[in-house]
Each structure stands twice: as C-alpha cells, then as structure tokens.
Amino acid sequence: MSVIRNSEDMRLAEFIRVNTAAIIAEWENFARTFVPAGGHMTPLALRNHIRQILAFISADIESAQTDAEQVTKSHGEKPRLFYPSAAETHASLRHAGGFNMDQMVSEYRALRASVTKLWCADLREARSSDVQDMIRFNEAIDQTMTESIHDYSARLELSRNLFLGILSHDLRNPLSAISMSAQLATKVGPMNERQTMLLSQIADSTARAGEIVTNLLDLTRARLGSGLPIVRENMDMSYVSKLLVDEARVLHPKREFVLNLSGNLEGLWDRARIGQVFSNLIGNAVQYGFTDAPITVTVEGQPDKVILCVHNEGVPIAPDALGNIFNSLTRGEPHPDDESGHGALSVNLGLGLYISKEIVTAHGGAISVTSTEKDGTAFCAHFNRKALHGAFETAPA
Structure with missing residues (x-):
C-alpha cells in the first residue's frame, strides 16, 4: 500500500484526506476476508460508505469541541446534521449484505488500527497537537461505530420480529386445517379406541400450537409498535x-x-x-x-x-x-x-x-x-x- 508521506505541518485530519485511497484499499481487503458475505461482493459494495465515514472523522477532528460536548460524544450522543448518517447507512448495507455484528464492528477496529499505524509510523516527533488529534480520532471512530451498532441492532430486531410475525401468521391456516380434519374424522363413523385416542392427541396438540401462534402474533404486534x-x-x-x-x-x-x-x-x-x-x-x-x-x-x-x-x-x-x-x-x-x-x-x-x-x-x-x-x-x-x-x-x- 502506497502512503503519501507526512510533512512537518500536516495534521492527522489532513493525513487521512491525503491517504484516503490507501486507507480505503486496506478497508476493502479486510472486508473481503469475511466469507461468505464479503467473498461475492463488488469492490464498490465492500467500500460502502467508508469515504463518507473518513470525511466525517477528518471534519470531526478539526471541529471545535467543548468539554461538555466531548462527554456527550463519548456516550455516542453527538448531535447530527444528517439522518441517516454515513455510519448508519453503512450498517444498513452490511446487514443487508449478510455481515454479522462482530464482522461489522471488526471493520472499525481494523480502520482504527490501520490509520493509527500509518500515522505513528510517519511521525518524526510527537507534538501535543498530535496527541490531541489522536484523541479526537478515537472519539470520532467510537461515535461512528456507536451509530452503526445502533442501526444494525434496530434492523436485526425488526427482521426478527417480522420473521416471527410472518411465521405465526402463515402457520394459522395449516393448523386450522389439521384441527378441522381431526374434528370431522370423529364424525365419519365408528372408530376403535386407538383411533379415537390418536385423533384426540391431534386436536390437543393443534390447540397448543394454536396458542403458541397467538402468542407469537401478540408478541410481534407489541414489539413492532402496533400494540395489543x-x-x-x-x-x-x-x-x-x-x-x-x-x-x-x-x-x-x-x-x-x-x-x-x-x-x-x-x-x-x-x-x-x-x-x-x-x-x-x-x-x-x-x-x-x-x-x-x-x-x-x-x-x-x-x-x-x-x-x-x-x-x-x-x-x-x-x-x-x-x-x-x-x-x-x-x-x-x-x-x-x-x-x-x-x-x-x-x-x-x-x-x-x-x-x-x-x-x-x-x-x-x-x-x-x-x-x-x-x-x-x-x-x-x-x-x-x-x-x-x-x-x-x-x-x-
């Protein structure tokens, strides 16, 4: 990976801007190691919104920040000008692409390690401003990672609830058919004790399954926001x-x-x-x-x-x-x-x-x-x- 060398006056934000292409290439190579999710994705899909994320990080490092704002950011609650943010969009696309939560978070760990390694290797002598830049860089990484985790978790929860809702809804028809068939079979004609017991067991099991389906539907109504x-x-x-x-x-x-x-x-x-x-x-x-x-x-x-x-x-x-x-x-x-x-x-x-x-x-x-x-x-x-x-x-x- 070719890195454009630092000058004595270049700060970390500018270093990231100048070396964005090299950082993105390393990000892409790392994301491709996640199989099967990353193995079939195009370079554009693997890079996703990394350019916008790096732009946010660079701008954040250079922005003025009070002590109170620093505490707010440490909680992942920095006010945003745009919604969804680049980090949230990245999480949405990673979720859709089949990446799991650990893989998405590890991308941020790799990004942090990559930029830190390149920056430290290029420093001739660390200044107080460089230390401050590195603190601000880590704060910005944490902010973007928090936004990504929040969005990914919300989409994961929504997918889970939709799955439960669809599953429970679609189970109702076959359960109703089984229950009706068992009831009609008892009226067809005389049956021996064994047949009667089996039909009774079918009816009881169907009733229990129906209760589970009802509970699943109620669960998804409550958790999807429609309420009971x-x-x-x-x-x-x-x-x-x-x-x-x-x-x-x-x-x-x-x-x-x-x-x-x-x-x-x-x-x-x-x-x-x-x-x-x-x-x-x-x-x-x-x-x-x-x-x-x-x-x-x-x-x-x-x-x-x-x-x-x-x-x-x-x-x-x-x-x-x-x-x-x-x-x-x-x-x-x-x-x-x-x-x-x-x-x-x-x-x-x-x-x-x-x-x-x-x-x-x-x-x-x-x-x-x-x-x-x-x-x-x-x-x-x-x-x-x-x-x-x-x-x-x-x-x-």
Missing part, C-alpha cells in the same frame, strides 16, 4: 375466573385449584384479553408449582380496580431473574413433575408472562410477582375498573 388491541365492554370478572379455573381443572385433573372471589368484580375490560391473562398465569402456576400443593386464584374487587392473584407453592424464582420475568422469551426451567410432559418451551415459548404484562398495561394497570420459599410464588395483576380513554385502546409499545 384492547376492546373494552361491560363484563363480570367472576364469570371469566370461574370459566378458566373450571377449564384448568379439566385439563389438569390431578391438580387442586382454589378460587376465592370477593367484592364487586364488574368493570370495563376486554373479555378475551382478560381470559388470556387468567390462562397464562394459571398455566404458569401449573407448570412450575409443586404437584401436591393447591393453586389459589384470588380475585378481589376494590373501589377503583380489581386485583387478580395466582399463587402456587414451588421452587422460588431466583432473585436475579425476577427483574426480567416479564420480558419476552424469558422463562424458567420446567418443574420435573410437570405432568404435561411437554416442558415450558412447548407451552408458551416464554411469551405468556410478557403478553400478560402488555395486556394489563393496556388496561392501565400493573402486574408484579413475589417469590420466596416461605410464601411461595404469587403473580398479581391490577385492572382499573374504568377505561382511561375510549373503549378501543392499544398497549403502549
């Missing part, structure tokens, strides 16, 4: 609680369920969404609770809200996990006595508690959890009795 739709109507929560507890008794005949109702349980809520919360919290208690201990569902009416609590005895949730228990795709290990035999992943993919939180939040309430060896585990959801806005709402995303 909430349609309020006058309802009595005691009816839903009795319905869901009776359903749990049928599904888990070996488990004991206790239902306690008190106070006025009428209000404006989304009946179907409230049912989801009951089902998720009861299912969670069944999954992680001791099989010989009762599961207690308490619904208490207060003047301005109704409180739902589901309690079970079992291995307590680790303290460091309590803060993330309502995050998506977070779940505990299934209890060894889990009678379903399917484990946590097949039941709710760890989405149940996250979706429950979104539903409660959409109703203007809050959900919390306590878990100790002495008192067991209790999830409590607070539902405001009246809508804060209209009858149709969405959970804040």
